[in-house]
Amino acid sequence: MFVFQFNKKPEVGVTYLVKKKFLEGSPPSVARFLVSRKGLSKQMIGEYLTNLQSPFSMSCLEHFVNEIDLSSLPVDLALRKFQCYYRMPGEAQKIERLMESFSRRYAACNPHVVSQFRNCADTVFVLAFAIIMLNTDLHTPHLKADRRMKVDDFIKNLRSVDDGGDIDREILVGIYDRIKATEFKTGSDHVTQVMKVQQTIVGKKPNLAVPHRRLVCYCRLYEVPDTNKKEKAGTHQREVFLFNDLLVLTKIFHKKRNSVTYSFRQSYPLQGLTLSLFSNQYFEYGLALKRGEQTLLNLNARNEHDRAKFTEDLREAIAESDEMTRIETISKENRDRDSGVDVGKIKRFSNSLLDINDQCKPVRRGSCGSLDSGMSVSFQSDENHHPHHAPHIISQPPVLQGSSSTVSSTTSSSSPSASQHCHHPPKQ
Known part of the structure; x- marks a missing residue:
């Protein structure tokens, strides 16, 4: 829950x-959290x-850099390591502040x-800022080769920056070559x-890659156009x-x-959704998604295991989404109240969400469907798809290769002979 909240609005999350x-x-505690907690958006x-307007954030930045060991590294390699912990903002003032701390x-x-x-530190600051600019220049996709900075240009730009002296040419050439x-x-x-995942989906899809969004699970299901009409196995x-x-749905x-x-x-946005299960002579493992009284989607699973795992993950995700909406609504009301806005005129949160909050106090089950752990998933094609084997547990985070239905580890010494239709990485 708090990871979701931080990834939407960091200050509110903290x-x-x-x-x-x-x-x-305290700044030291927040800094350690930002460095060590997996699942946080680097952006x-x-x-x-x-946040240059927040003295607390500025203090957190100083403690944040102190959590990172930069010993025995050339300046550019240390900066590369430093930048792995966050996404560089675009504003020059913010970059400057980061480089000062670095x-x-x-x-x-x-x-x-x-x-x-x-x-000493002043020269490192100028050099670090120059390295960021060099990286941008050398790797901007559409810049023509003859317009890119050459090594002599890089050295010339840094002439006399060391309190009137020059940085050793060999150091600068090494930096240039590594950045290039x-x-x-x-x-x-x-x-x-x-x-x-987004890159593997074609068509008029929404933008999926936003900071607060994480993949919970991937599942193969079957759409049911009419619950009272028999369909051929594997249809839809x-x-x-x-x-x-x-x-x-893809x-x-x-x-x-x-x-x-x-x-x-x-x-389908999860906020306000409800899920019910159904079973009849045609569809034994049915799931119905509704918003209010309207049925949005009927699905059928291949077996009870797939339906149970997907149901568990979906219900938890819906409860989390509803709780986040409730918290944001309360936060907005508090801000409006502090600013003098008549809170009575604000649209109240629906009773269904309040009921969900009462029934679903955030007790996390450590869902293996959650990517809070920072684990990544590999979707690879599996022609021998079979519903009756347990999903392969990932021992190390493999690379998402952008294909279909099997969770597998590129580093595991053994693989299952077949896989479930519903997959998610384990919680560490």
Whole structure:
């Protein structure tokens, strides 16, 4: 819950954590949380730490960099490591603030390196900022090759920056070559995986890759156009991606040996949804999604295991989404009240959501469908799909390869002979 909240609004998320006593309200405690807690959006970490209007965030930034060991690394490699912990913002002032903190930390970790500079941390700051600009210049996709910065340009730009002196040419050439060979990239997070899923889906799909959204599970189900009409087995097969706030229905569009492309069919925001189960002579493992009295979608699972696992994950995701909406509504009312707005004129939250909150106080079951752990999933084509084997447990985070229905580990020493239709990575 608090991860979802942080990934939507970092300041509100931190306030919630402190209020619920999950976190001490001190910059060192918040900084350790941002460095170590998996499942946080790198983009939102960067936004929180560069909130220039917040003295508390600025203090958190100083403690944040102190949590990262930059010892025995050249400046560019240390900066590369530093940038793995957050996504670099676009505003120059924010980048400058990050580089100031980085340069102080680098100087503290590498006194023997900075001692060769006349102006120590200040020179590291200028060099770090220049490295960021160089990385942008060398790796901007549409910039023509003849317009990109050459090594001599890079060296020329840094002439006399060391309190009137020059940085050793060999150091600068080494930095240039390494940046040219390998672009700086933010460390992967749950959004990285969602982006990979999005790239496999064609059609008029919504933007899936937003900071608060994480993949909960992937399941193969079957759409039911008419619950009272028999269908041939396997008809209307759907590949269902369940996120923590959205259900996305797709169909296999194109299948290759190692990848699958999906055609977008429909998406359903989870807020306010209800799920009921049904069974009749035609569909033994049915699921009905409703909003109010309206039935939005009927599905059928291949077996009871798939239906039970998907139902468990979907109900938890709906409860989480509804609880988040409730918290945001209360937060907005409090802000409006503080600003003098007549709260009585604000549209009240629905009774159904209040009922859900009463019945579903956030007691997390440690869902293996959650990507709070930072684990990623590999969807690989499996022609021998069989519903009666337990899903393969991922021992290490493999790469999402963008295909169909099997969760597998590229590092595991053994693989199951077949797989379930419903998959999610384990909670660590």
